Amino acid sequence: xxxxxxxxxxxxxxxxxxxxxxxxxxxxxxxxxxxxxxxxxxxxxxxxxxxxxxxxxxxxxxxxxxxxxxxxxxxxxxxxxxxxxxxxxxxxxxxxxxxxxxxxxxxxxxxxxxxxxxxxxxxxxxxxxxxxxxxxxxxxxxxxxxxxxxxxxxxxxxxxxxxxxxxxxxxxxxxxxxxxxxxxxxxxxxxxxxxxxxxxxxxxxxxxxxxxxxxxxxxxxxxxxxxxxxxx
Amino acid sequence: xxxxxxxxxxxxxxxxxxxxxxxxxxxxxxxxxxxxxxxxxxxxxxxxxxxxxxxxxxxxxxxxxxxxxxxxxxxxxxxxxxxxxxxxxx
Numbered sequence: 251x252x253x254x255x256x257x258x259x260x261x262x263x264x265x266x267x268x269x270x271x272x273x274x275x276x277x278x279x280x281x282x283x284x285x286x287x288x289x290x291x292x293x294x295x296x297x298x299x300x301x302x303x304x305x306x307x308x309x310x311x312x313x314x315x316x317x318x319x320x321x322x323x324x325x326x327x328x329x330x331x332x333x334x335x336x337x338x339x340x341x342x343x344x345x346x347x348x349x350x351x352x353x354x355x356x357x358x359x360x361x362x363x364x365x366x367x368x369x370x371x372x373x374x375x376x377x378x379x380x381x382x383x384x385x386x387x388x389x390x391x392x393x394x395x396x397x398x399x400x401x402x403x404x405x406x407x408x409x410x411x412x413x414x415x416x417x418x419x420x421x422x423x424x425x426x427x428x429x430x431x432x433x434x435x436x437x438x439x440x441x442x443x444x445x446x447x448x449x450x451x452x453x454x455x456x457x458x459x460x461x462x463x464x465x466x467x468x469x470x471x472x473x474x475x476x477x478x479x480x481x482x
Numbered sequence: 483x484x485x486x487x488x489x490x491x492x493x494x495x496x497x498x499x500x501x502x503x504x505x506x507x508x509x510x511x512x513x514x515x516x517x518x519x520x521x522x523x524x525x526x527x528x529x530x531x532x533x534x535x536x537x538x539x540x541x542x543x544x545x546x547x548x549x550x551x552x553x554x555x556x557x558x559x560x561x562x563x564x565x566x567x568x569x570x571x572x
Contacts, residue, residue: 310553314550342555343553348555349555350555350556352498352499352556353501353502354501355499355501356501357502357505395499397498397555397556398555399555431499431501
């Protein structure tokens, strides 16, 4: 399984993603944002960070990078694409996912563990989890407040495209478990065909006991399992 | 050809929560400006653009806004020409 980790100027979670992919047995390669060509890759990962210093809007400049044209084509052909944090913001700006990530409603950068409920287990990134399972994964963002027009939001819920939701320890999507004001406590969504996932929390930072949680492993284990199923 | 000085104003769409505007609103209230009823914070972008005509410059700026400068999900934009210099070379 060959996985491309795209690095933009200002990405800072690229090594964590690279290591996370390796941990589940992937052959991971860094790809500079100016490089072209994703032929031969089985999945593309867009890391967190502050590409282009979040100038203009988070992700707005990065999505103009040459590699993004290939990422759009790759996703269009059904290839799995995962965007985490700034990666999620870039996917929204690129139009691969609907909506936008606005400034956190409390105006503060939020950096702490959250509880996430797994809403969908039939995606290539979540098959290793149980439906309704509550994960502990860190967040670290200033702009994670998911917003879209009403029709889009209703469609996301109606089609079951919300993959992760911020919840309490008991798995309830309460106001106090919402770290940024996201509509319906949305933490991660998928595109219509289910091959593109964007999420604000960082599963790649919850891969080892020493990091406080291994709940993020499932995202990468799911991807590895689905790709090995395809190739065998 | 002329150089047109354009001002692009990007602002949060009405109805969307603008936490930054809210914080500034409270700050103005606590400074004693009790009459302040609402504050929204946007941004202004200044562009010098060489174009054939004012209409062409405005049309180009509109495309720039749709493709990059504003996010249609969360922001509205307005463009105005604030000045121009005739005879600029492209």
